[in-house]
Amino acid sequence: MHDFQIRNGQLYCEQVPVERIAKAVGTPVYIYSAKTVVDHFAKLQAAFRAIDPLICYSVKANANLSILTLLVSLDGDGSTTYLIVTAALLPLYRHLGLSRLMLASVIMQAGGVMNIL
Numbered sequence: 001m002h003d004f005q006i007r008n009g010q011l012y013c014e015q016v017p018v019e020r021i022a023k024a025v026g027t028p029v030y031i032y033s034a035k036t037v038v039d040h041f042a043k044l045q046a047a048f049r050a051i052d053p054l055i056c057y058s059v060k061a062n063a064n065l066s067i068l069t070l071l072v073s074l075d076g077d078g079s080t081t082y083l084i085v086t087a088a089l090l091p092l093y094r095h096l097g098l099s100r101l102m103l104a105s106v107i108m109q110a111g112g113v114m115n116i117l
Helices: 018-025 034-047 065-073 087-096 100-109
Strands: 004-007 010-013
Touching: 010 018, 034 065
Parallel strands: none
Antiparallel strands: 004 010
C-alpha cells in the first residue's frame, strides 16, 4: 500500500493535501507517509518470517529521526531492528550481547547518522 494518492487532481499524503503541507512549511520539503513505511516493514517481516529476518535500513540514505524512531518502534522492543555504525560491526555487537534497544538509544543520542540493521 502506498498512501500517496491523487484525488481531484491534487496529491495527498495519507489524508492531507501535499499542497497544504508545502504552504505550511515551504518548499522544498520531504514528505513521508508513516502508514506506508509501517505497511512495507510489515510486508518484509511477513515475507521472510520463516527465516526470522533481521531487517536493515541505511540511515546514511535517510537520517530523518522521525523515520528512524518509527522504524525502531515498529516491533515495540527493538528486537527486529538494529542500529549500528556499520554492518561489519554486527557480529561484534551480537557477541557482546548488546540489546538492539540499547544500541538504538545510543545512536539516537549521537545524532542518528549511522546505519539501522
